[in-house]
Amino acid sequence: GQQLNQSPQSMFIQEGEDVSMNCTSSSIFNTWLWYKQDPGEGPVLLIALYKAGELTSNGRLTAQFGITRKDSFLNISASIPSDVGIYFCAGISGGSNYKLTFGKGTLLTVNP
Amino acid sequence: GAGVSQSPSNKVTEKGKDVELRCDPISGHTALYWYRQSLGQGLEFLIYFQGNSAPDKSGLPSDRFSAERTGGSVSTLTIQRTQQEDSAVYLCASSLAPSSGNTIYFGEGSWLTVV
Numbered sequence: 695g696q697q698l699n700q701s702p703q704s705m706f707i708q709e710g711e712d713v714s715m716n717c718t719s720s721s722i723f724n725t726w727l728w729y730k731q732d733p734g735e736g737p738v739l740l741i742a743l744y745k746a747g748e749l750t751s752n753g754r755l756t757a758q759f760g761i762t763r764k765d766s767f768l769n770i771s772a773s774i775p776s777d778v779g780i781y782f783c784a785g786i787s788g789g790s791n792y793k794l795t796f797g798k799g800t801l802l803t804v805n806p
Numbered sequence: 807g808a809g810v811s812q813s814p815s816n817k818v819t820e821k822g823k824d825v826e827l828r829c830d831p832i833s834g835h836t837a838l839y840w841y842r843q844s845l846g847q848g849l850e851f852l853i854y855f856q857g858n859s860a861p862d863k864s865g866l867p868s869d870r871f872s873a874e875r876t877g878g879s880v881s882t883l884t885i886q887r888t889q890q891e892d893s894a895v896y897l898c899a900s901s902l903a904p905s906s907g908n909t910i911y912f913g914e915g916s917w918l919t920v921v
Binding site for chain 2: 698700734735736737738739782784790792793794795796797798799
């Protein structure tokens, strides 16, 4: 089946630092999504990307849909303690307009 | 309710027992999804319901897993003869229609532990 390779698995950073994480796949996806999950909660959508090359910002978050449609990255600028959590990438391929394939997540820890 | 509601939030069961997990989607949402999240893993698609259409069951890992959605609203995921590898968080989500992802809302999950 389709797989998304997400890296890094975990990150420990100081408050104020910028963060970057990415996902790659051997398959093409038509939509890329980035979610954040807090402990005991379900994933919450951060950014959705629908076009190859698209660069979208949401506050301190910026994400890009790779030109090849096989990768995406998420940047967080000027991190704050509440950025702590697990970040997941997810993709939707052309075979289905509803089935999300998820990466394994990046655990982010921010030291104040 | 305001969001997707799942129950129980935590369930500990003995190996071999059956369990039922319930999902109450957001009112008016026609699409309902079940995902499984194992420790340290991403979310794994299980099953998808859309209106009165036949569900997409392609993600169910074995015939011990089944799900139904009554009246186009509440859904129940049933796991028969539970095994230890079934221990995971089971997440339900709903959306207004077959979605491109931007309107899928997740519940808080049901944490299942099989001992």
